[in-house]
Amino acid sequence: MNQEERFISHEPFRFDEEEVLLRSRQLLEYSDRRRSIRSFSDRDIPFEAIKNILMTASTAPSGAHKQPWTFCVVRSQEMKSKIRAAAEKEEKESYEHRMSDQWLKDLEPFGTDWRKPFLETVPWIIVVFKRAFEYENGQKHQIFYVNESVGIACGMLINAIHHAGLATLTHTPSPMNFLTTLLDRPDNERPFLLLPVGYPADDVKVPNIRRKHFEEVVKLFD
Numbered sequence: 001m002n003q004e005e006r007f008i009s010h011e012p013f014r015f016d017e018e019e020v021l022l023r024s025r026q027l028l029e030y031s032d033r034r035r036s037i038r039s040f041s042d043r044d045i046p047f048e049a050i051k052n053i054l055m056t057a058s059t060a061p062s063g064a065h066k067q068p069w070t071f072c073v074v075r076s077q078e079m080k081s082k083i084r085a086a087a088e089k090e091e092k093e094s095y096e097h098r099m100s101d102q103w104l105k106d107l108e109p110f111g112t113d114w115r116k117p118f119l120e121t122v123p124w125i126i127v128v129f130k131r132a133f134e135y136e137n138g139q140k141h142q143i144f145y146v147n148e149s150v151g152i153a154c155g156m157l158i159n160a161i162h163h164a165g166l167a168t169l170t171h172t173p174s175p176m177n178f179l180t181t182l183l184d185r186p187d188n189e190r191p192f193l194l195l196p197v198g199y200p201a202d203d204v205k206v207p208n209i210r211r212k213h214f215e216e217v218v219k220l221f222d
């Protein structure tokens with residue numbers, strides 16, 4: 001690429017102040033309606049919508065633009081059953097033997113246990129893998145800021161799911177290595193998050209928890 005081709009023109013949105021205030025307020029109100037859902041409907045969702053959601057996540061910024069993510073998208077009922085069985089096996093072991101008393105106490109408000117029936121109910125499961133390194137000419141090449149980059153992409157993924165009017169749960173069955181085997185991922189990929197995607201169940205209920213207020217999370221240096 002020659003010097004002239006390295007930079008291209010860009011047309012950013014340019015809104016006036018009123019529009020900026022309106023849009024920022026609207027997104028806040030919209031985002032505040034998002035909740036993690038643990039009880040889903042089996043109603044189908046077209047792949048086109050999932051594709052748009054995934055490609056929205058894939059617009060995320062990443063360290064040196066490495067885009068170190070792979071999204072495995074599962075629709076196969078057989079694979080969903082395998083994921084559920086393996087996740088429940090790990091979760092049962094965790095809930096009954098691996099989690100500390102403090103951890104179990106922290107989880108009490110959510111009423112969760114090792115059972116994950118939603119993994120078979122939802123029409124889609126997205127499993128996000130991070131690329132810990134890549135191969136260049138047969139040599140291992142380290143990728144910097146992988147966790148930050150994939151974390152940002154996952155945030156955008158969750159928001160895209162919400163924006164489409166769908167629901168998800170940020171799920172981390174621990175440990176997650178079984179996903180590498182089940183989904184046949186190469187040795188440079190590590191499971192990062194598992195997101196069931198669907199419509200919430202009609203009678204869905206969510207934990208009664210509160211979000212921190214502005215003063216609790218923001219320190220202003222004016």
Ligand SMILES: Cc1cc2nc3c(=O)[nH]c(=O)nc-3n(C[C@H](O)[C@H](O)[C@H](O)COP(=O)(O)O)c2cc1C
Pocket residue numbers: 034035036037038110112169170171172173206
């Ligand atoms: C990194 C991460 C891992 C999580 N893992 C689980 C999980 O394995 N199971 C679960 O039920 N919820 C899990 N959650 C969901 C949180 O409990 C939930 O986001 C939090 O309680 C706030 O609720 P909200 O998402 O409805 O705002 C996880 C969330 C994050 C960010």
